[in-house]
Amino acid sequence: MFGGASTVSGKVDAVFLYISALTIAFLVFITFLMIYFVVRYRRSRGEKAHDIHGHTLLEVTWTGIPLVLFLSMFYYGWTNYRYLREVPRDAMVIKVTARQWAWSFTYPSGRQTSELYVALGRPVRLDLKSLDILHGFYVPAFRIKADVVPGKDNYTWFQATQTGDFDIECTVMCGVNHSYMLSKVRVIPDADFSAWYFGDSAEPPVLAQAPAVAAPEPARGERLFKLKGCVACHSTDGGKLVGPTWKGLFGSQVAVLAEGKETTVTADDEYITRSIRHPPKEVVKGFAPQMPQADLKERDIADLVAFIKGLR
Numbered sequence: 001m002f003g004g005a006s007t008v009s010g011k012v013d014a015v016f017l018y019i020s021a022l023t024i025a026f027l028v029f030i031t032f033l034m035i036y037f038v039v040r041y042r043r044s045r046g047e048k049a050h051d052i053h054g055h056t057l058l059e060v061t062w063t064g065i066p067l068v069l070f071l072s073m074f075y076y077g078w079t080n081y082r083y084l085r086e087v088p089r090d091a092m093v094i095k096v097t098a099r100q101w102a103w104s105f106t107y108p109s110g111r112q113t114s115e116l117y118v119a120l121g122r123p124v125r126l127d128l129k130s131l132d133i134l135h136g137f138y139v140p141a142f143r144i145k146a147d148v149v150p151g152k153d154n155y156t157w158f159q160a161t162q163t164g165d166f167d168i169e170c171t172v173m174c175g176v177n178h179s180y181m182l183s184k185v186r187v188i189p190d191a192d193f194s195a196w197y198f199g200d201s202a203e204p205p206v207l208a209q210a211p212a213v214a215a216p217e218p219a220r221g222e223r224l225f226k227l228k229g230c231v232a233c234h235s236t237d238g239g240k241l242v243g244p245t246w247k248g249l250f251g252s253q254v255a256v257l258a259e260g261k262e263t264t265v266t267a268d269d270e271y272i273t274r275s276i277r278h279p280p281k282e283v284v285k286g287f288a289p290q291m292p293q294a295d296l297k298e299r300d301i302a303d304l305v306a307f308i309k310g311l312r
């Protein structure tokens, strides 16, 4: 119903409908009684008001019926909540990393993607981690929503019941580009998923483990640029975002504040590497110290620098 696409979506919709129906029924019932009493006991009929004391049957009825109804709402909600917290044992565990302002997904094999690929009908456990501030992981079509809290690992799970692309949104106001913190779940048939997962296609954007010794690869750097969320704050076409553009950065003279003092540095390999590794040490003049510390390996930084070098 309502475009739900996971095993829990029908359950969540049912609780929602049940509570809505009860609420509407009571709204109608109470409104009807109110109008009826206003008319029935109106002043012109000359009724005389008098108190009723200790009507046991009446009191038991108006306590008992609402109690049973409220407990039924609680029970219904509670059993569904338990279902949402109990992950099937055979679920594939995928790590979800949230940062300002991008999502990335790490599979058990170490592969990383910026969109979530999953197999139809297979349970998936998502371990949620934030690198900076509070975010909210939300897939409306699956009716799952969980806070991603820095320093506190949270999780959620789902099992898709339909193939297709479904939106992932961030539900917590997390800064200027919060509304662009979007991604997709792509549900594909089991066989296609296996082919994708065990194959080594680079499309869709997959980050295979890089060989240990090899020259830095700008193409891999470009993928990291998207995957690690640099794209949210840095442009490659000269436009100013939250951070400075990378176009023409390499070899240029950059005015920075280092320990409160203004100096000029040449943007060589070393400076760029330092800027990525320890962002707050040298802050580019005219920008806020908003650059996050990223979870990058030495090799990743080398590839990113190679990518930046190519942006003339």
Ligand SMILES: [Cu+2]
Pocket (backbone or CB within 6 Å): 099, 101, 134, 135, 136, 170, 171, 172, 173, 174, 178, 181
């Ligand atoms: Cu967010």
